[in-house]
Amino acid sequence: MKNKRLVLLAVLFMISVGNYSRIIGNENIRTVQFLSIFAIGALTALLVREVAEKIKGGK
Numbered sequence: 001m002k003n004k005r006l007v008l009l010a011v012l013f014m015i016s017v018g019n020y021s022r023i024i025g026n027e028n029i030r031t032v033q034f035l036s037i038f039a040i041g042a043l044t045a046l047l048v049r050e051v052a053e054k055i056k057g058g059k
Contacts, residue, residue: 013043
């Protein structure tokens with residue numbers, strides 16, 4: 001189950017970064033861009049936590 005969660009988070013992170021890179025940039029941050037950045041940050045935090053638990057050897 002832990003491996004599936006790590007893979008799922010990694011895939012969702014890659015999809016969110018890909019979606020963000022498709023958004024045309026300008027000097028103002030729109031709501032969609034803000035939500036994309038927020039989602040990337042949240043997924044990064046979850047992914048780092050899972051990797052740290054995997055390295056630490058948590059059960």
